[in-house]
Amino acid sequence: MLCLERTFDKSQDQIADLSFARVGEWKDRHPGAKVIGYFPVYAPVEIIHAAGMLPVGLSGGGDRLDIQHADARFGSFICSIIKTTLEMGLREHLKMFDGILFSSICDSARNLCFVMKRNFPDLYTDFLHLPHNPSSTASVDFLASEYRRLIQELERIGGHEVTEAGLKNAIALYNHNRQLIRHLYALRAQKPHVLRAWESYVLVRAGNLMPVEEHNVLLEESLQELTQRPGKPRDSIRVVVEGAFCEQPPLDLIKLVEDAGCYLVDDDFVIGRSWFTEDVPVNGDAVHALAESYVNRAVYSSVRHDFRAPRWEGLAEKVKRSRADAVLFLIAKFCEPAYFDYVLFKQKLEKIGVPHLLLEFEEKQFTFDRVRTEVETFVESLVFD
Amino acid sequence: MPEVKQTEYRGSIHQRQKDLMLKWYERLNEAAETGTPPTASLMISGNCVELLEAFGAVPIYPEVNALQLAIRHQSLEPILAAEEIGYAPDNCAYVKADIGCYLKGITPTGGKLPKPDLVLCNFVGCNTYVKWFEHTAVLTGSKLYVLDVPFLCEDEPSQAAIDYVVRQLKEVVTLLESITGKKFDYDRFTEAVRCSAEVEELWSQIKHLARRTPSPFDAYFDAITLMGPLYVYRATPEGVEFFRAALEEMWQKVASGQGVYDQEKFRLVVEGPPPYPYFRTFRDMFAKWKACAVASTYSTVGGLWEFGARHDPDHPFESVAMHMLSQNVTNRNYLQRYEQIKRYIEEWNADGLIIHFVKSCRLFSAGQGDMRDYVTKTLGVPTLYIESDLEDPRYFAEAQTRNRIDAFFETLEHSKLTAKAV
Numbered sequence: 001m002l003c004l005e006r007t008f009d010k011s012q013d014q015i016a017d018l019s020f021a022r023v024g025e026w027k028d029r030h031p032g033a034k035v036i037g038y039f040p041v042y043a044p045v046e047i048i049h050a051a052g053m054l055p056v057g058l059s060g061g062g063d064r065l066d067i068q069h070a071d072a073r074f075g076s077f078i079c080s081i082i083k084t085t086l087e088m089g090l091r092e093h094l095k096m097f098d099g100i101l102f103s104s105i106c107d108s109a110r111n112l113c114f115v116m117k118r119n120f121p122d123l124y125t126d127f128l129h130l131p132h133n134p135s136s137t138a139s140v141d142f143l144a145s146e147y148r149r150l151i152q153e154l155e156r157i158g159g160h161e162v163t164e165a166g167l168k169n170a171i172a173l174y175n176h177n178r179q180l181i182r183h184l185y186a187l188r189a190q191k192p193h194v195l196r197a198w199e200s201y202v203l204v205r206a207g208n209l210m211p212v213e214e215h216n217v218l219l220e221e222s223l224q225e226l227t228q229r230p231g232k233p234r235d236s237i238r239v240v241v242e243g244a245f246c247e248q249p250p251l252d253l254i255k256l257v258e259d260a261g262c263y264l265v266d267d268d269f270v271i272g273r274s275w276f277t278e279d280v281p282v283n284g285d286a287v288h289a290l291a292e293s294y295v296n297r298a299v300y301s302s303v304r305h306d307f308r309a310p311r312w313e314g315l316a317e318k319v320k321r322s323r324a325d326a327v328l329f330l331i332a333k334f335c336e337p338a339y340f341d342y343v344l345f346k347q348k349l350e351k352i353g354v355p356h357l358l359l360e361f362e363e364k365q366f367t368f369d370r371v372r373t374e375v376e377t378f379v380e381s382l383v384f385d
Numbered sequence: 386m387p388e389v390k391q392t393e394y395r396g397s398i399h400q401r402q403k404d405l406m407l408k409w410y411e412r413l414n415e416a417a418e419t420g421t422p423p424t425a426s427l428m429i430s431g432n433c434v435e436l437l438e439a440f441g442a443v444p445i446y447p448e449v450n451a452l453q454l455a456i457r458h459q460s461l462e463p464i465l466a467a468e469e470i471g472y473a474p475d476n477c478a479y480v481k482a483d484i485g486c487y488l489k490g491i492t493p494t495g496g497k498l499p500k501p502d503l504v505l506c507n508f509v510g511c512n513t514y515v516k517w518f519e520h521t522a523v524l525t526g527s528k529l530y531v532l533d534v535p536f537l538c539e540d541e542p543s544q545a546a547i548d549y550v551v552r553q554l555k556e557v558v559t560l561l562e563s564i565t566g567k568k569f570d571y572d573r574f575t576e577a578v579r580c581s582a583e584v585e586e587l588w589s590q591i592k593h594l595a596r597r598t599p600s601p602f603d604a605y606f607d608a609i610t611l612m613g614p615l616y617v618y619r620a621t622p623e624g625v626e627f628f629r630a631a632l633e634e635m636w637q638k639v640a641s642g643q644g645v646y647d648q649e650k651f652r653l654v655v656e657g658p659p660p661y662p663y664f665r666t667f668r669d670m671f672a673k674w675k676a677c678a679v680a681s682t683y684s685t686v687g688g689l690w691e692f693g694a695r696h697d698p699d700h701p702f703e704s705v706a707m708h709m710l711s712q713n714v715t716n717r718n719y720l721q722r723y724e725q726i727k728r729y730i731e732e733w734n735a736d737g738l739i740i741h742f743v744k745s746c747r748l749f750s751a752g753q754g755d756m757r758d759y760v761t762k763t764l765g766v767p768t769l770y771i772e773s774d775l776e777d778p779r780y781f782a783e784a785q786t787r788n789r790i791d792a793f794f795e796t797l798e799h800s801k802l803t804a805k806a807v
Contacts, residue, residue: 073754076772077475077744082751104536106512107747113538114719115755126538127718129546132508132515133533138552142535145545305515307522307529336747339473340480340516344523346471 004225007218008199011206012251018064018093022209026054027096034098034158039085039109040246041303042130042272043101044290046170046280047150049212052160056097057208057272059248060084063364065091073115074108079334080362081247082108089120099124099157101150104132105246105303106337124157126150132305134295143291151287167286173212175279180219181207182274187226189265189322192238194231197264198254205248205270234263237382240324241267242315242345245301247332249361256368257328261379265322268301275299302337311341312348319354325382327356328375332363355382396638398631399610405627406613410494412443417497423565426501426521429616430686431509431534431709431716435581435701436557438620439574440565445501446616447517450486451479453493455661455776463491464777477745478776480517487524502564505557506531510715511748530560534709537717542710550706577620578705579698584619585690587628592691594635595679596733598652599644601635604733605655605678606668607645616687644677651676651797654729656722656756657741657749658683662778670787674794678739680729682722683749685714689725719752723759730766737767737797743775767800769793 014022023035034053038045048055061067061084069090070083088094100123102113110127117125128146131139151162181204188195203222207215239262248269258264280293298304300314319327327349331338342358349356357378359371416424423442427434434444454460463485464478470488472481485491492498504527506518515531522529532553535546558569591611595604602608611631618624638644653671655678660667671678688694694712697704710716714725729735738760742750757768771789774780 071754073758074752075742075750075754075770078747078751104512107510108751110510110512110536111719111747111752115752118720118723118755118759127536129535129538131533131535133531133553135531136533136553136556138549138556139533142545142549145543146535149543149545305519305531307519307531334475336476336513337516339476340513340520342473343471344520 004199004222004229007222008202011202014209015059015202015205016062016064018061018088020056020093020096020209023054023056024096026211030054035096036099036101036124036154037094037097038101039103039112040081040270040272041103041105041301042275042294042298043103043128044147044150044294045212046167046174046286046290047147047162048154049170049173050162050166051151051154051158053098053154053158054211057205057270058085058100059205059208059270060363061088062248063250063366065093065364077334078108079247079332080364081332082112084363086112086115086119089116089123094120094123097123099126101126101128103128103130124153126153130294130304134306135308139295140288140292143294144287147287147291164286168282170212171280171282171286171289173216175282177207177212177216177219178274178276179279180216180223183223184219185266185274187223191231192236192263192265193233194229195226196258197241197267198251198258201254201267201269202251204273207273208270236261236263237325237379238263238265238323240265240315240319240322240327241269241330242327243302243329243331243335243338243342244269244361245271245303245338247335247363249330249332250363250365253330253361253365253368253371256372257375260372260375261383262328262375264328265324266318271299271301302341310344312344315345316348316352316354319349325355326378327354329356329358331358331360333360396634398627398634401627401630402610402614405618405623407494409443409617410496413445413498414496416443417499423502424499425503425505425561426518426527427505428507428509428511428514428518430511431713432507432616432687433532433554433557433705433709434616435574435577435620435696435705436554436561438577439570440561440567442502442561442565444617445498447483447521448479449613449616450493450498451482451776452661454482454486454491455778456664457493458662458778459491459493460662460776461778463489475744477513477517478774479745480513480520482776483517484520484524487521500525501527503527503560504529507534507709508532509534509709509713510536510717513746513748528560528564530557532557532709534716537711537721542707546710547703547706550709551702554702554705575698575701578696578701580622580625581620581696582698584615584624584628585688585695587625587632588615589690591628591632591635592680592684594639597639598734599642599646599649600652600677600679601638601643601645603645603678604684605653605659605681606664608678608681608684609659612684612687619687646672646675646677648675649677650674651737651794652679652733652735653677653737653739654679654726654733654735655681655683655739655741656726656753658743658746658775659741660743660773660781661775663773663781663783666783667786670790674790676794679733679735682714682725685725688713689717692728715748719756723756726756726760727764730760730764735766736801737769737793740768740770742770742772744772744780745774745776767793767797
């Protein structure tokens with residue numbers, strides 16, 4: 001039996017813990033086993049799991065890391081998560097990691113991969129090219145070959161063969177994990193007064209730091225508890241949050257937006273954990289299934305390009321599905337993919353008559369007075385419209 | 386402190402490149418007026434212009450349009466127009482200038498620019514390009530094809546990556562056949578690839594002349610002048626003719642011992658694009674110190690040929706794919722750029738590295754502090770790190786930039802003098 005409040009508090013502590021104590025405990029229980037971190041947004045965690053390793057989703061340094069060295073390496077106009085990730089390495093917060101994966105999300109993250117490679121030569125650092133042309137029949141074949149290359153690398157550093165059975169087991173575990181997260185989000189959209197966005201956020205993000213088997217249990221028990229949880233509806237507008245798919249906003253900012261009169265009925269926080277719209281098939285070749293799923297059954301995202309289904313249609317659909325009144329763009333400072341998408345998202349929302357507000361954040365932001373005023377004014381303008 | 390002296394590259398090549406670029410704009414104007422020749426938007430870096438040439442189609446390079454505007458001090462108005470519809474101050478200003486031009490009907494020469502028949506996003510390292518071309522396609526209603534090029538994370542591309550690009554190139558052929566109504570002309574394609582190989586050889590020879598002391602040209606500022614024809618005409622006989630003439634002119638300068646300045650005092654490697662809105666001002670800041678760039682990474686955006694790579698008419702599709710995957714600076718990984726700079730410093734005999742961080746371009750700039758750390762501490766070579774932008778005039782702090790450049794050369798001069806004294 002869980003105490004939900006304690007679960008949320010514990011998850012909150014875990015995601016803020018830059019010593020990665022939880023990961024260290026896993027290493028103690030699995031002597032010799034490797035830990036592979038991955039930079040947002042998405043990584044094929046099933047492959048890492050099947051290699052007998054613990055995949056750990058990195059989310060920057062949050063608001064608990066002063067940047068002492070990384071500013072000088074990355075200069076101005078670069079987002080915070082790039083710098084705090086490097087800073088974590090330079091300040092030895094990544095000691096228990098054996099490798100870090102990056103992917104083709106943006107130019108800054110791509111360059112960070114190679115800067116990390118130079119500065120931490122003992123760390124396995126790799127870059128996955130996730131295809132940008134899903135309309136080509138060649139994309140799935142290429143991505144499958146990229147995944148096979150990754151498997152070879154993981155087998156080399158871990159000494160553990162990746163088998164078809166192991167991969168299928170991992171796919172089934174993560175399919176279940178994603179189903180549970182989808183349930184959690186559906187519950188929140190249906191009863192936002194019962195489950196607050198910050199609570200669901202810490203619960204989902206805690207999964208970045210623990211084995212999927214444990215996260216599945218945690219989610220199952222939490223969902224069970226939530227069915228009994230009382231909640232009093234608040235006088236809030238229903239809002240979809242868009243744009244925080246990589247660098248994560250401070251938890252206090254999420255709480256503030258809720259307190260200022262918004263139900264966050266859907267969002268793209270740590271979206272890599274719920275990357276697929278439906279299960280990855282477990283019949284047929286597992287590597288092919290993972291590659292084909294990336295190309296054909298992934299959620300829309302500012303860092304995944306699929307011109308068969310424009311993102312702005314995805315956002316419009318999300319607004320409709322979640323019966324949202326408005327969209328809140330929560331964009332990390334200097335996040336170019338989010339800024340670009342903002343223009344076309346905005347045009348679409350204006351066409352279909354959905355109000356929106358743009359807020360900029362940094363992970364280490366600690367004063368929110370201006371943001372509070374903006375959100376409150378926005379909410380009032382809708383409530384009294 | 387040395388006097389400020391106006392310097393200029395005054396060869397006939399400079400005028401010829403202007404003529405060629407104007408001719409290109411005239412062809413684009415003709416396409417806008419009459420619907421022919423067919424056109425396609427392309428990204429400069431790692432492009433596959435040879436495929437367009439096979440169909441008699443003309444490339445539109447939004448980057449060239451953007452930089453032409455900036456160099457003519459006309460970029461701010463379209464940038465502001467783009468910001469008005471929601472683009473952020475931190476979005477790439479090349480994109481904003483291009484989008485703003487479309488919104489305002491501005492073109493670099495005053496002529497018309499056609500609606501592209503195909504928006505062909507040859508994504509090569511630059512993620513911003515995928516967004517840019519997506520937005521262009523939405524604005525113009527043109528057909529979009531994103532030719533995905535896997536980033537070069539290892540020394541050489543894998544066979545899977547080459548196969549992936551070749552398969553997409555063949556999809557582009559089918560698309561161009563349907564757009565132009567013409568059958569793909571394989572011989573014309575092979576001939577275009579042959580022209581490219583020849584231009585690359587000539588360009589490479591020009592680059593290698595900068596290893597001489599004095600260098601007959603500035604491999605940053607003058608190289609940029611030659612880059613227009615390099616991109617627009619690479620796959621054509623006109624391109625071959627232009628670069629033959631350019632090489633000949635450079636040799637003449639070498640033969641007469643003529644350098645960029647009456648006395649070359651410093652030899653530099655330059656990293657990053659220039660501040661186009663202050664191109665001349667920026668150049669003069671180096672000219673004042675008789676500091677000549679002998680190599681630059683920016684001049685390898687279109688292709689990195691000085692180390693031997695060429696297109697191959699015997700394997701046209703594969704060599705176009707290789708060019709896109711590995712023979713341009715933007716699709717090569719950051720550490721390969723460090724290695725490129727190291728080779729320039731050593732083989733082109735440079736005194737220092739200038740790093741120009743441009744706010745718009747994370748591809749170039751994200752991590753340049755680490756690059757500086759490597760060049761200074763590991764290679765022991767002096768570096769200067771300055772920040773501004775390649776398109777947005779609001780980010781160029783002239784006095785501050787001048788002070789930093791002066792301080793750098795004063796120190797470098799002092800080190801040279803004291804080294805001599807020892």
